[in-house]
Amino acid sequence: MKLLNQSVKYLSLSILLIVSIWSVVFYISMLDEIEDRIDDGLANYKLLVIQKAAGDSTVVTKSTFDESNYAIQEISPAVALAMKDRYVDTLMYMQDEDDMEPVRMLTTAFQNNNRYYQLKVINSMVEEDDLIEDLFWSALWLYIILVVSIIIINNLVLQKLWTPFYSLLNQLQQFRLGKSKQLPQITTHTREFNDLKNAVNALLQHSVETYNQQKQFIENASHELQTPLAIATSKLELLLEKSNLSGTEAESISEVLQMLERMNKLNKSLLLLTKIENKQFFQNEPVNINTLARQCISNLEDFAAYKAVRIQLTEAAQTSIHINTSLASTVLLNLIKNAIIHNRAGGEVSIHITEHALTICNTGAATPLDAAHIFQRFYKADAAAKGTGLGLAIIKAICNLYGFTIRYNYNNQQHCFTLLFTGSA
Amino acid sequence: MLYLPGYSICITLFNLQARYSHFFPDFTGKMQAMKILIVEDEPELQKAIADSLAREHFVTETAGTFDVAMEKLGVYNYDCILLDIMLPGGDGLQLLQELKKTGKQENIIIISAKDSLDDKLAGLELGADDYLTKPFHIAELNARIKAVLRRKTLDGKNTIETANLQLNLTERQLLVNNQLVPLNRKEFDILNYFLLNKNRLITKNALAEHVWGDHIDQADNFDFIYYQIKNLRKKLQSCQAGVEIESIYGVGYKMIEI
Numbered sequence: 001m002k003l004l005n006q007s008v009k010y011l012s013l014s015i016l017l018i019v020s021i022w023s024v025v026f027y028i029s030m031l032d033e034i035e036d037r038i039d040d041g042l043a044n045y046k047l048l049v050i051q052k053a054a055g056d057s058t059v060v061t062k063s064t065f066d067e068s069n070y071a072i073q074e075i076s077p078a079v080a081l082a083m084k085d086r087y088v089d090t091l092m093y094m095q096d097e098d099d100m101e102p103v104r105m106l107t108t109a110f111q112n113n114n115r116y117y118q119l120k121v122i123n124s125m126v127e128e129d130d131l132i133e134d135l136f137w138s139a140l141w142l143y144i145i146l147v148v149s150i151i152i153i154n155n156l157v158l159q160k161l162w163t164p165f166y167s168l169l170n171q172l173q174q175f176r177l178g179k180s181k182q183l184p185q186i187t188t189h190t191r192e193f194n195d196l197k198n199a200v201n202a203l204l205q206h207s208v209e210t211y212n213q214q215k216q217f218i219e220n221a222s223h224e225l226q227t228p229l230a231i232a233t234s235k236l237e238l239l240l241e242k243s244n245l246s247g248t249e250a251e252s253i254s255e256v257l258q259m260l261e262r263m264n265k266l267n268k269s270l271l272l273l274t275k276i277e278n279k280q281f282f283q284n285e286p287v288n289i290n291t292l293a294r295q296c297i298s299n300l301e302d303f304a305a306y307k308a309v310r311i312q313l314t315e316a317a318q319t320s321i322h323i324n325t326s327l328a329s330t331v332l333l334n335l336i337k338n339a340i341i342h343n344r345a346g347g348e349v350s351i352h353i354t355e356h357a358l359t360i361c362n363t364g365a366a367t368p369l370d371a372a373h374i375f376q377r378f379y380k381a382d383a384a385a386k387g388t389g390l391g392l393a394i395i396k397a398i399c400n401l402y403g404f405t406i407r408y409n410y411n412n413q414q415h416c417f418t419l420l421f422t423g424s425a
Numbered sequence: 426m427l428y429l430p431g432y433s434i435c436i437t438l439f440n441l442q443a444r445y446s447h448f449f450p451d452f453t454g455k456m457q458a459m460k461i462l463i464v465e466d467e468p469e470l471q472k473a474i475a476d477s478l479a480r481e482h483f484v485t486e487t488a489g490t491f492d493v494a495m496e497k498l499g500v501y502n503y504d505c506i507l508l509d510i511m512l513p514g515g516d517g518l519q520l521l522q523e524l525k526k527t528g529k530q531e532n533i534i535i536i537s538a539k540d541s542l543d544d545k546l547a548g549l550e551l552g553a554d555d556y557l558t559k560p561f562h563i564a565e566l567n568a569r570i571k572a573v574l575r576r577k578t579l580d581g582k583n584t585i586e587t588a589n590l591q592l593n594l595t596e597r598q599l600l601v602n603n604q605l606v607p608l609n610r611k612e613f614d615i616l617n618y619f620l621l622n623k624n625r626l627i628t629k630n631a632l633a634e635h636v637w638g639d640h641i642d643q644a645d646n647f648d649f650i651y652y653q654i655k656n657l658r659k660k661l662q663s664c665q666a667g668v669e670i671e672s673i674y675g676v677g678y679k680m681i682e683i
Contacts, residue, residue, distance in 0.1 A: 131543070226538035227467050230560030234473035237563040240676060241480070241626045247674050254676035261630050264560055268639075299638060303610060307648030 002152055012147045019146070023139040027132065035104065038123050039087055042106040045069065045121045046085075050110045052095040055115075060117055065092075071120045071170050080109040080116035089125060102127060122423070164188035168197055175204065176213050178277070215274060222271040233257065262388075273377075276327070276397040287328045289421075290320040290353055297330045297351070304340050309362075310348040311336070316357040321421050327398050334391045335360045335417055341387075342415070350414075361416040368410030375406070457575055460505040463487045464494040464520070465536065466513050474507065477563045478570070480625070498524060503531050504577070505570055508553070510537040510544060517612055518544070521551040532573040536561070551662030560633035568621040585620045588667025588682050592620055601664040612657045619670065619680035628677040654678060 001009075049070050053059040065071050075083075086107045091100040102125040107116050164186040171184035183201045188194060236257050240250060297304075297311050304311050321328070338364035339349040347363035373379045375396040380390040400407045405420040430431070457657035461483050465471045468489065475485045486503075488494035498506075498520075506524075509518035521533065533553045537544060545556045554573040557566060585592040591600040597613055599606045608616065612634045618627065631646040636653075658670050671679045 119599070223538050226559040227470065230538075231467065231469045231473060233560045234470065234477065234563050237626070237628060237631075238473060238476055240628070240673075245674070250674035250676055256675070257628060257676075258559075259628065302653060303649050354623060 004158055005157070008151055009146075011150050012073070015146050015150075016063065016143060019139050019143045023135055027135050030135075031126075031128070031131070034086075034126055038104045038125065039106070041317070041396075042104060042121050042123055043085075045123070046106055046108055046119060049119060049121065050112075051226075053110070053112050055112075060112060060115075061265060065120075065122065069122050073120075074120045075109065075116050075118045077116050080118070082109070083107075083118070092122065094124070095152075101125075116256065161190065161204040164190065164193045165196075168193065168203070169282075172200065177207060212319055216268055216277060219274050220269045220347050222274070225267050229260060230276070231266070233260050236260070266388045266390070269388045269394060273390060273394055273397055274329070276401055279401065284322050284324050286320050287323050287325055289321060289332075289358060290315050292328055292332055292356070293336075293351055293353060296329060296336050299333065300336055300340060303337070304349070307340055307343060308339050308345045308347075309343045310349060311340075312350045313353070314350070315353045319353055319355055319358070319421065321402075323402055327401075331395050331398050331419070332358075333397055335419070338362075338391060339364075339415075341418075358419040358421075359416055361414040363413065365416055366413065369415060371408045375410060426609055437478075442544055458482055458484045460484045460486070460502070461505045461507065461570065462494070462497060462501075462503045463507045463509065464512065464517065465509045466490065466511075467509075473563075474566065477567065480515070481567060481571075482569075489513070491520060494520055495523065498529070498531075502529070505532040505534065507566075507570075508533055508535050510535060510539065510548070518551060518668075521548065521553060525552050530577075532577055534566075534569055534573060562628065562634065564618070564622045564625060564627045565635060567625060568618055568635070571621045581651040587620055587623060590620070590668060592617060592664055601661075601666045602666060606660055606664050606666075608657075608660065611653055612660070615653060615657055619668075619678070623668075623680050623682070625675050626673050626679050632678070 049059070049072075053065075053072070060072050060074070062068070080085045086103050088107070090103055090105050092103045092105075093099075094101040103122045104125045105119065106121045108121075110114060111117075124407070168184050168186045171186075174180070177185065183204055184197065186197055187194060191348055236253050239245075240253050240257075245253070293313060297313060301311070335350065336351070339360050342364045343349065343362050344364055349360065349362045352359045352361075369381060371380075374381070375392050378395040379392075380387070380389045395406060399419070403422075405418075405422065407420070409416050409418070461478055463471050463474050463478075465474065465487070466489050471487045471489070475487060478485045485503075486497065488497050491512045493509075494512070508517045508520065512520075517537075519537065521535075524531065524533070534554045534555045534557055534558050535544075535548045536559060537548075538559045540660055548556055555569050557569055564593075575585070583594045585594065589602050591603075592613075593600070594617070597610075599608050599613070599616065613643070615632065618632065618635050629650055633647045633650055654670060661669065668680050668682050671681055673679050
């Protein structure tokens with residue numbers, strides 16, 4: 001729910017409560033005031049009637065209300081002396097309304113010429129139902145007007161006030177580490193938003209720096225390793241050429257050379273990954289996947305023959321994509337090479353090219369690979385494997401760079417990698 | 426004789442050797458020793474390269490900084506320059522530019538720790554003949570140097586001749602005793618590599634990288650190479666070639682003349 005609607009929700013709820021409480025309190029005090037006024041009027045009227053009765057003896061004979069507002073009855077002195085002024089709300093028939101209407105009635109007693117009388121004075125009251133109804137509608141209208149005004153004010157004023165915030169939010173959503181060059185910017189005089197922007201930008205700046213440092217570190221570390229590797233390799237190769245080595249010595253040297261080679265491969269793979277992630281490959285050109293696949297197969301045929309693996313290529317379409325040639329061959333060579341290495345003797349690799357996809361399936365282990373992890377760096381299903389553990393990570397990075405999709409699945413006892421070229425130009 | 430301050434006695438000796446080497450025939454008796462300048466700031470790598478090149482009877486000199494390299498290039502002529510791009514005191518590419526300005530015709534092989542296509546293109550555009558990324562195999566460096574040197578002294582034919590073998594690089598053909606011996610692509614590449622590294626040990630790693638490319642893993646210890654070597658050996662034997670491929674301790678191979 002938007003902040004704007006949230007605030008409207010809470011405001012309308014609290015205003016509803018306030019208006020309701022206010023209406024009740026207002027009603028009670030209003031009613032109280034009205035009764036007070038009527039009671040005063042009745043008390044005054046009572047005095048007037050008593051005064052009049054003192055001068056005019058016919059007054060005391062008026063035993064019914066009829067057209068006037070009082071009625072007098074003679075009562076016994078004992079009753080009269082025990083009587084106190086009593087105000088009650090009662091109902092009385094009103095001619096114009098043709099209904100019983102509420103009236104306020106004062107019952108009192110007075111003495112006139114040594115005779116005692118009971119005097120009832122009445123005054124018509126407001127109808128409580130009507131009062132409540134009127135009050136309810138007024139309160140409701142007040143409430144509606146308040147809520148509508150709040151919504152309008154919120155929309156106009158708050159939306160204007162929150163514009164920098166939404167702008168900042170939008171820019172933050174677009175922000176990508178390593179891709180976005182500019183930090184989010186807003187122009188506002190609101191201190192909170194400026195503080196927020198500054199805090200966010202400080203955090204982003206820090207992240208960007210860390211990210212760059214990390215990238216730079218991998219690149220520098222790999223570069224710095226090249227020279228020592230070169231020295232060690234050259235020296236050992238020269239040492240191997242010395243004629244006075246024994247077989248076991250030579251083998252040990254060769255094993256060290258193998259390890260250096262492995263380090264070198266690892267190093268080069270890391271550099272390649274960094275380069276891909278830094279988007280340092282710009283030279284894209286149309287590459288025919290069919291031709292490239294055939295080249296890769298011919299490149300690996302000796303290896304496949306040695307492993308007694310048959311490679312089959314079926315081409316359902318001629319597919320050309322816009323990509324860096326060396327990256328494209330890295331992807332294909334890696335996939336095909338994996339399919340050969342992780343195969344069994346007498347097994348096969350089938351490569352299928354369609355208009356938008358390339359599928360490479362191979363026979364091999366009877367259990368499927370862990371699809372969730374195989375594309376992670378340094379993930380190895382077999383810890384003793386001699387590979388760098390970066391091959392599939394590199395393929396994944398290249399796919400990400402070009403918007404391709406790479407998928408693994410296992411069916412019919414075949415490990416299949418599918419490369420979808422969708423998203424490419 | 427020109428003495429430049431800061432030069433070590435060692436370099437001066439090299440200079441002497443370099444300057445007067447043309448008086449002496451090469452050990453092969455065919456041509457005078459080629460002079461190679463190694464521009465590399467890492468002394469250990471300088472030494473390793475120089476050691477390897479000495480085995481090929483090349484005369485080498487070294488320069489560890491941009492300025493020393495500039496001075497040497499200003500005074501002497503070299504047949505080949507191995508140039509590191511990242512040098513103390515300057516950029517190797519800048520050195521290349523200076524060389525081009527003076528119109529010198531040296532063969533230049535860039536040796537760089539940076540496997541960057543931009544640097545490679547820039548280097549080749551500035552007139553470098555080849556680009557080798559560190560770390561490299563001694564055999565690979567050897568082959569590259571010989572390839573550029575041969576291109577320079579081509580005399581119209583691009584052929585390697587050893588014993589009774591003639592390897593025509595343009596036609597990609599092998600003639601033994603003037604008889605054509607058919608070779609497939611890989612066999613040709615292997616033979617070419619062996620001839621460029623005659624009498625030198627080639628490790629399986631170096632061979633695999635040169636012939637099959639960088640992508641081939643060291644899966645199964647490159648045992649698949651053995652089959653190619655076996656086929657090539659058979660072909661060489663059956664046509665009575667004057668060379669043979671020796672296995673060395675199971676770590677690599679060496680081509681020798683019989």
